[in-house]
Amino acid sequence: PQLIQKYGAKRPFLLADKNTFAAGGESVCHLLKEAGIPWSSYIVPQNTPEPDEHSVGAAVMHFDTKCDLVIGIGSGVINDIGKILSNVTGRKYIIVGTAPSMDGYASATSSMSMDGLKVSLNSRCADVIIGDIDILKQAPEHMLKAGLGDMLAKLVSIAEWRIANLVTGEYYCEEVAQLIRGAVKKCTDNAAGLLQRKPEAVEAVFEGLVIGGLAMAYAGVSRPASGVEHYFSHVWDMRALEFSLHAALHGIQCA
Numbered sequence: 001p002q003l004i005q006k007y008g009a010k011r012p013f014l015l016a017d018k019n020t021f022a023a024g025g026e027s028v029c030h031l032l033k034e035a036g037i038p039w040s041s042y043i044v045p046q047n048t049p050e051p052d053e054h055s056v057g058a059a060v061m062h063f064d065t066k067c068d069l070v071i072g073i074g075s076g077v078i079n080d081i082g083k084i085l086s087n088v089t090g091r092k093y094i095i096v097g098t099a100p101s102m103d104g105y106a107s108a109t110s111s112m113s114m115d116g117l118k119v120s121l122n123s124r125c126a127d128v129i130i131g132d133i134d135i136l137k138q139a140p141e142h143m144l145k146a147g148l149g150d151m152l153a154k155l156v157s158i159a160e161w162r163i164a165n166l167v168t169g170e171y172y173c174e175e176v177a178q179l180i181r182g183a184v185k186k187c188t189d190n191a192a193g194l195l196q197r198k199p200e201a202v203e204a205v206f207e208g209l210v211i212g213g214l215a216m217a218y219a220g221v222s223r224p225a226s227g228v229e230h231y232f233s234h235v236w237d238m239r240a241l242e243f244s245l246h247a248a249l250h251g252i253q254c255a
Contacts, residue, residue, distance in 0.1 A: 001031060001032065001034075001035035001037055003094060003128055004032075004037060004069060004094075007069060007092045007127070008068075009068045009069035009092065010037075010038075010068055011037070011038050011039060011040065011064075011066055011067050011068060011069075012032070012037070012039050012040075012067060012068075012069045012070070012071045012094075013039070013040050013041065013042070013063060013064055013067035013069070013070050013071065013085075013091070014028065014029070014039055014040070014041035014042070014071050014073060015041070015042055015044075015059060015070065015071070015072045015073065015074075015078060015081065015082050015085065016041070016043055016044070016072070016073035016074055016078060017043065017044040017046065017047065017048075017049050017074060017077075017078060018043060018044070018045070018046075018047055019047060019098075020073050020074035020075070020078055020098045021043050021073060023073075023098040023099075023135060023138065023139070024073045024074075024096050024097075024098045024132070024135045025041075025043075025073045027132075027135070028071065028073055028096060039067075039071075040064035040066070040067050042058070042059060042062035042063070044058070044059075044078070048077075049077050049078075049081075050077070050113060051076070051077045051080050051081065051110070051111065051112045051113055052112065052113045052114070053114060055077070055081055056081055056084055056085070056112070059081050059082075059084075059085050060085060060088065063085060063089060067091070068091060069091050069092050069093075069094065070082055070085055070086045070089065070091045070092070070093050070094070071093075071094045071095075071096065072093065072094070072095045072096065072126075073095075073096045073098060074095075074096075074097075074098050074099075075097060075098055075099040075101045075102060075139075075143065076101060076102045076104060076111075076249075076250065079095050079097075079102075079104055079105060079126075080104060080110035080111055080112060080123070081110070082095060083108075083109075083110050083123035083124045083125075083126065084110050084112075084121065084123045084124075086123070086124045087122075087123045087124040092127045093124055093126050093127050093128075094126065094127060094128040094129075094130065095126045095128070095129055095130065096130045096132070096135075097129065097130065097131045097132075097135075097136060097206065098135055098136070098139060099136060099139035099140070099143040099144075099147070100131070100136050100139065100143070100144065100147040100202055100205040100206035100209060101139065101143040101144070101146045101147045101150075101209075101249065101251060102146065102147065102150055102209065102249075102250055102251055103150055103151075103209040103210075103212035103213050103225055104213060105126060105129050105131075105209060105210050105213055106125060106126065106129060106210045106211075106212075106213025106214050106217065107125065107213040107216055107217070108122065108123065108124060108125040108217065109121060109122055109123055110123040111250075113237070113238075113241060116238065116241055116242065117238060118234040118237050118238050120222075125213075125217065129210060131203075131206045131207075131210070133199045133202055133203055133206075136202050136203075136206055137197040137198075137199060137202045138197070141195060142249060142252065143249065144194055144195065144197075144202070144205070145194075145195075145249075145251070145252055145255075146249035146250065146251030146252045146255075147205040147206070147209055147251055148187060148191060148194055148205055148251070148255075149251040149252050149253075149254055149255025150209065150212070150250065150251035150254055150255070151183065151184050151187045151205060151208045151209065151212070151251075152184065152187075152188075152255055153227070153229045153230075153251075153254035153255055154180050154183075154184055154212060154224070154225055155181075155184060156227045156228070156229050157180075157223060157224060157225055157226050157227030157229070157230075158177050158180055158181065158224065159227075160223070160227040160228065161177065161223040161224065161227075162177070164223070170223075171219075171221070172223075173218070173219055176215050176218050176219050176224050177224065179211060179214075179215050179218075179224075180211065180212065180215050180224050180225065183207065183208035183211040183212065184208065186204045186207070186208060187204045187205050187208050189204070190204040190205075212224070212225040213225070229253075229254045229255075230254060232253065232254075233250050233253035233254050236248075236253055237250075237253075
């Protein structure tokens with residue numbers, strides 16, 4: 001409620017799916033109710049919504065124009081849709097993370113499936129990122145693994161970035177690279193406790209994923225957090241779309 005007041009908002013719009021609403025949405029609604037703040041909401045009916053034209057269109061069509069701020073409650077897909085919704089409506093954006101599963105929390109793009117292709121659309125960086133460890137540590141095990149996998153893959157992206165600098169003279173920033181290396185080390189130092197849902201392990205992964213997004217923003221390119229392993233992941237995603245197959249979570253594919 002204090003953050004909503006900070007932005008001078010009177011009526012937030014809540015975006016979640018069934019799973020993320022159960023994980024964090026009920027808590028958000030309870031806090032809003034206690035503070036006497038009215039809200040509107042759209043709960044995506046699918047258990048596993050796709051980041052595509054249908055999902056974005058549904059969110060836009062359900063948006064209450066009386067709302068002056070968007071609150072996403074979820075992780076990858078909900079956050080990507082929320083950033084687009086915030087961008088097209090011109091509203092500030094708060095994301096309440098429900099899983100330490102991907103590094104898009106602090107990025108200004110949305111990873112979407114458009115016309116059957118995996119694309120990165122310019123959207124909006126969140127104004128506020130909330131990571132409540134009590135919520136995050138309850139995330140499904142495969143989402144915890146995906147977050148760690150996404151972080152480990154950054155060792156590849158940093159190496160590629162440096163190689164590109166040496167071979168072609170491409171811009172490279174050692175300070176940004178060190179920021180990523182430090183975040184990865186914190187994750188690996190605490191990795192043994194992740195599947196035991198130890199708070200310090202979950203916090204290390206979530207913090208690292210946020211730093212990954214910030215590093216891309218600092219550098220102005222995706223190099224610090226995204227290398228050829230991301231291309232493999234996107235190809236597998238597109239293959240799954242083409243042949244109606246199951247694709248693993250992005251972080252697991254990157255690992």
